[in-house]
Amino acid sequence: xxxxxxNLGDAALYCDFGDxxxxxxxxxxxxxxxxxxxxxxxxxxxxAPSYNKLIIYFDLELTNYKKIKDTVENxxxxxFEAAKTKIVKIPVCFDDEFALDLERVEKKVGLGKKEIVxxxxxxxxxxxxxxxxxxxxxxxxxxxxxxxxxxxxPRVKVPKGxxxxxxxxxxxxxxxSPGGWNIIGNSPKKVFTKDPTKLTLIDPGDEVEFxxxxxxxYSKFNEQK
Amino acid sequence: xxxxxxxxxxxxxxxxxxxxxxxxxxxxxxxxxGAIDKRNFLIANSLIxxxxxxxxLEFAYQGPLLEFSGSQTSIVxxxxxxxxxxxxxxxEIKGECYRTYNLNDKDCLDIISTEKSVYGYLSVKGGFxxxxxxxxxxxxxxxEVGPNEGKKIEVGQTIILNASESSIEKSxxxxxSKIEFIRVIKGTNFDYFSEDSIKDFTSKDFIVSKLTDRMGxxxxxxxIKNLKKTNIKSEGLGKGVIQVPADGDPIVMLSDHGTIGGxxxxxxxxxxDYDKLAQCPPGEKIKFKIVNLTEAENLYKIYTMETKNIIxxxx
Numbered sequence: 001x002x003x004x005x006x007n008l009g010d011a012a013l014y015c016d017f018g019d020x021x022x023x024x025x026x027x028x029x030x031x032x033x034x035x036x037x038x039x040x041x042x043x044x045x046x047x048a049p050s051y052n053k054l055i056i057y058f059d060l061e062l063t064n065y066k067k068i069k070d071t072v073e074n075x076x077x078x079x080f081e082a083a084k085t086k087i088v089k090i091p092v093c094f095d096d097e098f099a100l101d102l103e104r105v106e107k108k109v110g111l112g113k114k115e116i117v118x119x120x121x122x123x124x125x126x127x128x129x130x131x132x133x134x135x136x137x138x139x140x141x142x143x144x145x146x147x148x149x150x151x152x153x154p155r156v157k158v159p160k161g162x163x164x165x166x167x168x169x170x171x172x173x174x175x176x177s178p179g180g181w182n183i184i185g186n187s188p189k190k191v192f193t194k195d196p197t198k199l200t201l202i203d204p205g206d207e208v209e210f211x212x213x214x215x216x217x218y219s220k221f222n223e224q225k
Numbered sequence: 226x227x228x229x230x231x232x233x234x235x236x237x238x239x240x241x242x243x244x245x246x247x248x249x250x251x252x253x254x255x256x257x258x259g260a261i262d263k264r265n266f267l268i269a270n271s272l273i274x275x276x277x278x279x280x281x282l283e284f285a286y287q288g289p290l291l292e293f294s295g296s297q298t299s300i301v302x303x304x305x306x307x308x309x310x311x312x313x314x315x316x317e318i319k320g321e322c323y324r325t326y327n328l329n330d331k332d333c334l335d336i337i338s339t340e341k342s343v344y345g346y347l348s349v350k351g352g353f354x355x356x357x358x359x360x361x362x363x364x365x366x367x368x369e370v371g372p373n374e375g376k377k378i379e380v381g382q383t384i385i386l387n388a389s390e391s392s393i394e395k396s397x398x399x400x401x402s403k404i405e406f407i408r409v410i411k412g413t414n415f416d417y418f419s420e421d422s423i424k425d426f427t428s429k430d431f432i433v434s435k436l437t438d439r440m441g442x443x444x445x446x447x448x449i450k451n452l453k454k455t456n457i458k459s460e461g462l463g464k465g466v467i468q469v470p471a472d473g474d475p476i477v478m479l480s481d482h483g484t485i486g487g488x489x490x491x492x493x494x495x496x497x498d499y500d501k502l503a504q505c506p507p508g509e510k511i512k513f514k515i516v517n518l519t520e521a522e523n524l525y526k527i528y529t530m531e532t533k534n535i536i537x538x539x540x
Contacts, residue, residue, distance in 0.1 A: 009410050009493030010521035012463050021458055033252065048251040048461030048484060055461035057251070060496050060525050065518060131254035131461075131484035134368035138459070138485075174254075175367060177483075192253075194370060196359050199253050 135192025154180030229295030288336025304345030351389030448473030
C-alpha cells in the first residue's frame with residue numbers, strides 16, 4: 001500500500017511506497033499505475049511510476065491536490081501480482097569498441113571481461129521503470145559480483161544503444177545522453193520504437209534477457225534497421 | 226496552385242513546433258514538452274484566430290528568417306521579440322509583437338532576437354501542415370519525436386502552411402511583466418538542506434547560468450548545502466521541480482526535462498510562475514519565495530483569469 005502521500009508542487013501528487021527498492025514494492029507501484037490509468041480519472045494528465053514512488057500530475061484547471069488525493073486514497077487495489085510476464089530478448093555486443101568502462105569495471109569488481117559478460121547474460125532481469133530518456137529501461141537486479149558505483153564524473157555524451165551497469169541495476173541508453181553508468185556493451189536493437197501503438201519494447205514489469213552478439217552480427221543488425 | 230509555404234533561410238538557435246504539450250507518456254520517458262511560455266502561446270493563437278491548441282513555431286534567443294511563398298497569409302508574433310518584415314520590393318517594416326501582419330509572395334519574416342527574455346512564438350493563420358505524434362504537435366528533440374521528425378527547424382527546409390484565404394487584422398496592448406519573486410512550494414526533500422542554505426535559498430539572488438535550455442535551467446549563487454544525502458533513489462520529476470546535485474547549484478526542470486532523476490528536490494516552482502521563470506535569460510537574477518499549497522492554487526486561479534482577461538482584450 002501507499003505509505004505516504006505528499007504534494008509535489010501544486011499540480012502533482014507524490015505517492016511513497018516505502019524506502020526499499022525491490023520487486024515486491026515496485027509491483028505495487030506498477031499495479032497502482034495500471035489501475036489509475038484504466039480508471040481515466042478526470043484531470044489526471046500524466047503518471048510517472050518509479051522504483052518505489054508514483055507521481056501523478058494533474059491539470060490544476062480541472063482538479064486539485066485534495067481531490068486527487070481523496071480519489072487515490074479510496075482506490076481499492078489488492079492485486080499485486082506481476083501484471084505482465086512478457087520476456088524481451090536484447091542482443092548486446094561487448095566488443096572493446098563499445099565497452100567504454102570495461103577496464104574500470106574489471107578493476108573495481110576484480111573479474112575479467114568474460115566473467116563480467118557471463119554474469120550479466122546468465123539471468124533474466126525485471127524492468128522496474130522506464131524513463132529519464134524515452135524508453136530507457138531500469139533493469140535489475142544484477143549479480144552482486146558485478147555491482148559498482150556510478151562514474152565519479154558522468155559522461156557528457158553516452159552513445160546511443162550503450163548498455164550500462166551501476167549498483168544493483170543495468171540499463172540501455174535508448175538515445176545519446178549524458179549519463180554516469182558504467183558502459184560495458186552496446187545493443188543495436190531499437191528499444192524506443194516511435195510506433196505510437198507500441199512506443200517501447202520493454203515496459204515496467206517485463207522480463208529482459210541479454211544475449212551476446214559479435215561485432216559482425218552487430219553491423220548486420222544495423223543494416224536491417 | 227502551389228501551397229503556401231515558408232522557406233527557412235536561417236533556422237535560429239532552437240526553433241521547434243510546439244503546442245500545449247503531450248500528456249500521458251511520462252511512464253515511457255517522454256516529458257510534456259509543449260510551448261514553454263503557455264500564456265504567450267495562447268495569446269498567439271487567439272490573435273490569429275486559430276484553435277487554442279494549434280501548433281506554433283517557438284524560437285529562443287535568435288529566431289528564424291523565413292521567406293514566404295504563396296498567395297497570402299496572416300502571422301503574429303508574441304513575446305518580447307525584435308523582428309521585421311522585408312517586403313518583396315526590399316522595403317522594411319519594423320515588427321510589433323501582438324499585432325497581426327499579412328505576408329505576400331516573396332516577403333521575408335526576419336525574427337531577429339528575443340529581448341530580455343528567451344522564448345517567442347510565431348503563429349500563422351490556419352496553422353502548419355504537420356502531423357501529430359501521440360496527440361500532440363510538440364517536438365521533443367532529445368527523443369526525436371514530434372513534427373519535423375522530432376528535429377529543430379533546419380536551414381533550407383520548406384515549411385508547408387495550411388490553406389487560409391482570410392486576412393486577419395487583430396492587435397492587443399500587452400506588456401510582459403517581470404515579477405519580484407519566483408514563488409515555490411517546499412520540495413519533498415526540503416529537510417535535507419542546512420538551515421543556513423534554506424535561508425540563502427529564500428533570500429539571496431540566484432543567477433541563471435548559460436547551461437540553460439528547454440530541458441532545464443541551471444542556477445548559480447550561494448551553494449546549497451545538503452546535510453543528509455546528495456543522491457536519492459531515482460524517481461519521477463516534473464516541470465518546475467528544483468533539484469540540487471552534490472555541487473550545490475540548483476537545477477530547475479523545464480518542459481523537455483528527463484523524466485527520472487536522483488537528486489534531492491528542494492522546491493517546486495508554482496504553476497503560476499513557471500512561464501515567468503522560464504523566460505529569464507542567462508545572467509538574470511532571480512529570488513525565490515516560499516508559499517503554501519493553498520496560496521499556490523489561488524495564484525494559479527489568478528494567473529488563468531489574467532490570461533483570459535488579456536485574451537478578451539484582443540481587438
